[in-house]
Amino acid sequence: ARAAREACGDDAVAVTAVSASLASGERDQAEALARQIGIRHVVIETGEFDNPDYLKNEPNRCYFCKTELYNQLEQLLPRLDVDVIANGANVDDRGDHRPGMVAADEHAVRSPLLEVGINKQDVRDLAQHWDLPVWDKPAMPCLSSRIAYGVGVTTERVRRVDAAESFLRTEFELTEFRVRHEANELARIEVPVDQLPRLLDPANRQAITTRFRELGFAFVTIDLEGFRSGSLNSVVSIDDLQVLGD
Known part of the structure; x- marks a missing residue:
């Protein structure tokens, strides 16, 4: 702009x-x-x-x-x-x-x-x-991009993801991370690898699990591979990419 x-x-x-x-x-x-x-x-x-x-x-x-x-x-x-x-x-x-x-x-x-x-x-x-405050702002793609392909996008699911990420951002001061919404109302949390021990601390793990279940997640997991931008695209096949070309 x-x-x-x-x-x-x-x-x-x-x-x-x-x-x-x-x-x-x-x-x-x-x-x-x-x-x-x-x-x-x-x-x-x-x-x-x-x-x-x-x-x-x-x-x-x-x-x-x-x-x-x-x-x-x-x-x-x-x-x-x-x-x-x-x-x-x-x-x-x-x-x-x-x-x-x-x-x-x-x-x-x-x-x-x-x-x-x-x-x-x-x-x-x-x-x-240009002294713009967003120069080091982490990327923030749309909330629908957190939902695994094939899992229907709903207002309830994107709000759930938004609330979950807001919780992690506020309570743990995380900046670069994602809450991925997988099938069966499963949350997959991606954080930088150096933050994994912090989230796996027993007290923190319990706090996260409790809050996520309050939001409607049935399962709460932490991805041991860490944060990867666009990780859901790793499951996109060549056949999937043909959809727009047909």
Whole structure:
């Protein structure tokens, strides 16, 4: 958003999409950042939770979410007096399973950071140079991405994940971690390996188990392999990747 403000001045508009999949506090942070940057900021509500294809939570789930987002943004363009939709995809995003990029291509969405060869570290370096408080903020993908493929996305499940992560963030001051929602209401907690002994401490383990069961999880587990961004994509097969190409 800061780069867009630098390049386009008052013509730039930042948009935050709000739905049940947005983690607690993210909207407030987006609004505060937009004020600091001095960019016009619009908040819209997206309806991906009304789409059965999204709720099925197959490996192409993100395609339906981004399609909903870009459809809404296209309708906003005349009112905002904006000609181009741009996203924040960067070079590093090309190395992962990103069905949302297909939706971007279908809607002629530009990816300026990717187009000029900027990667995630470059983005952080620029944000630090501009004194933006989010320069070292851990990635915060949507809450639906915590739910294992094939396990239906529901408002109840994403709220459960959100509450569980808020608990770990507050009580244990964790920053880079995930609560994965597997089948049979099983929680799989991923934290950096050096944090494993802390969570496995008997008193902490009991506190986590008690709180997670209060939230509706039937089973509570800690992943011994530690935190891995996008770990649920490790089970995506080549056949799954053909879904959007059929």
